[in-house]
Amino acid sequence: MSTILNNIKQIVSSAIKVEVNKPVIKNGKKKYPVVVTDMGQSITSGWSIKYLPTAQNNGQRLYDGSQTFSALNIHKFSKIHNLIITANHYFLGNQNVEVMMDGRRRAIYEPDNKIRLTVTSQSNSVVVVVTVIDEESPFYMMSIPFNVVLSNDNSGDYYVIGSEDRWDRTIDMFTESNANFAPRKTRFYRVHQNANQAPTLNARIANHNGQFQIHPNGSFAIDMEAAPPEWIQVITNEYKALAYIYEQVIMEIAFKKALEQGLPSNERNQISFDDFQETPFARQGGFIPAFNLANPASTGAENEQPIIPLPNEPKPPVTAGSNVTLPWT
Structure with missing residues (x-):
């Protein structure tokens, strides 16, 4: 077995906790919710993903035909939220923005070596895809798309769709169902x-x-x-291939640990949020970026073609320093 694969298995196995919840019936089949939580020290510490495998071979094997998780819980989402809003702020300020062949605009921001933010313009919103690039994370190369829109309360503020109903601010947890490692299977x-x-x-x-x-x-x-039809995952580059490998390893290790615990498990150990002391939800009297762009003067914006702004798009002056400031350090 290759050294690379062994390293991935070691990272995943040493970082995750696996829980098996009571079985549920979905599409007429009994499924066992397997919850995988990052218990390490990476940027995704406290995050959890849930699989819904079925039991086969008289309970000796767990198999998930979808080959991907069904839901993601983001612990301490306020930190990720700040990054998303900051990426949107720089994007609307035309920082590091390029015009693609189809006329859409895109920018990529990497405030550190843990998170990549890919921002793309849509007709009435901005999509910010958060990709985990922290090599210490068992969820390496996971991508989560977020839609950012202008608030309709005439405040001029922007907000992330889902913040009003999927963000539990009492424990700072956001629930997302559109995240993925490799692209989801498609019918062919x-x-x-x-x-x-x-x-x-x-x-x-x-x-x-x-x-x-x-x-x-x-x-x-x-x-x-x-x-x-045939269900196929389309892998178009080495990064998506690596994401696919990570998820296959997660399922292999998580399902093995789940079987070792026994099916079903009636006990459920909750994540401790005792270390959440901050109150990040109060208004700060103005937008404060969560990170600074290192070299805003070298974006090449002066050579770009004229761009038609999005509807209701503000043009705030953008001030960026020379250092990267992260909210979790």
Whole structure:
């Protein structure tokens, strides 16, 4: 076995705690919620992810057909929230922004060697993808997308969608269901083609009330029962491949530990939040960036093409120092 894979297994195994909750019924199947919590000292310390595997071979094996976790809990989300809002602030100030071929704007900020913030413009919002790049984290290369929009209360403030209902401020915990390591599986249908012949789809066109559903644009509905799809994860670069490896290792180790504990487990040890002493939710009398850009003068903004601002986009002056300031150090 390769040294690299052994190192990943060592990082994951030494950092995580595994709990098995009471079984639940989902889609007619009994599933055992397996909660994996980072108990190490990385940036994701206290974060937890939940898998929903089924038991096979008379309870001797756990298997999750989705091959990915179903939910993420971000402990001490206020720190991540500050980074997201700061990235949005610099992005709207046109710092390190590039124009892509499709007309959208993008910027990448790395305030340290633990988190990468990829910001992309959308029609009515800004998407900030938080990627874990802390090599000490068992959740290395996990990505979490957040949508940032302008508040409709005329305050001029921006907020992260989900803050009002998925952020439990009493324990500073945010629950997210759209995070992932490698891209989630996608449905594919095979197209067959022999030499010098037209390609054919190995499926039947769906029939509704005796009529085949062929749309004016040439597309058509597939008979799902006649040709079941294949579920495939598309890996397009080495980073996504590495993320895939990390999640496979997490599932292997977590499911093994879960079986060793026995199914089901009725006990559930809660994370301790006794060290959460701060009150980060009070208004500070103005926006304070959570990190500073190192070299704002060398962004190349003076050579960029004119950019049409987003609706209601403010143009605040951006002041950046020469040092990186992190909220958790």
